Amino acid sequence: MARLSRTESQAQTRKQLLATARELFFADGYVQTSLEKVADAAGYSKGAVYSNFRNKIELCTAVLDEVRAERIEEVMAIIALDSAELQMKAFDEWARRVVGDPGWTSLEVEFVSNTRRNEDVRDALGDRLDSIVNLMAAGIDASGVDTRLPGHETALTLLALGTGLGLFRSINPSIPVDGLIDTMKIILRKHQ
Numbered sequence: 001m002a003r004l005s006r007t008e009s010q011a012q013t014r015k016q017l018l019a020t021a022r023e024l025f026f027a028d029g030y031v032q033t034s035l036e037k038v039a040d041a042a043g044y045s046k047g048a049v050y051s052n053f054r055n056k057i058e059l060c061t062a063v064l065d066e067v068r069a070e071r072i073e074e075v076m077a078i079i080a081l082d083s084a085e086l087q088m089k090a091f092d093e094w095a096r097r098v099v100g101d102p103g104w105t106s107l108e109v110e111f112v113s114n115t116r117r118n119e120d121v122r123d124a125l126g127d128r129l130d131s132i133v134n135l136m137a138a139g140i141d142a143s144g145v146d147t148r149l150p151g152h153e154t155a156l157t158l159l160a161l162g163t164g165l166g167l168f169r170s171i172n173p174s175i176p177v178d179g180l181i182d183t184m185k186i187i188l189r190k191h192q
Contacts, residue, residue, distance in 0.1 A: 014052045016042050022063045026103025030060055030110040057121055060111050065128070067104050072135060074098070079139040084188060087145070091184060095177040099162055100169020109167060133159060148187050158184060 020042035053059040115121040136155035
């Protein structure tokens with residue numbers, strides 16, 4: 001077996017650190033997860049963490065970026081389906097599985113509440129939110145689905161409703177996602 005190049009080894013270390021950090025942040029939360037815990041659990045030195053991430057904020061941001069990218073990819077695949085009926089069925093299944101994920105939702109809330117006073121972090125999070133909304137809006141517009149609201153407003157409304165519902169469901173998983181699905185049906189219904 002060939003040895004990994006330095007670049008490949010660094011990429012592998014970063015990937016392992018992110019995977020471990022994700023598990024710890026989801027299980028223990030932002031505040032309780034230290035860079036030292038991540039290093040120990042991943043089997044690396046604290047220096048390995050610092051050579052990949054400047055601080056815990058940067059590490060958590062990378063974890064959340066990874067999770068958000070996965071979710072956006074899933075939503076974009078749903079938007080790209082051929083019919084509104086298939087889209088609604090797939091979105092319903094996705095929402096029941098994802099909205100209110102206790103690890104992800106709790107981490108998003110805890111991270112924002114602990115870093116919101118940091119103007120740089122707040123600005124970066126705002127930029128990420130804008131990117132997500134713009135990406136979703138472009139997908140909605142490109143799908144040809146007739147919406148009652150402009151694509152950007154549709155994306156922002158659904159993201160806000162899903163985020164709020166996700167927070168509630170992370171506290172009480174028995175809360176249904178039906179309101180989100182019904183709102184989507186109303187917004188996506190053809191103009192009459």
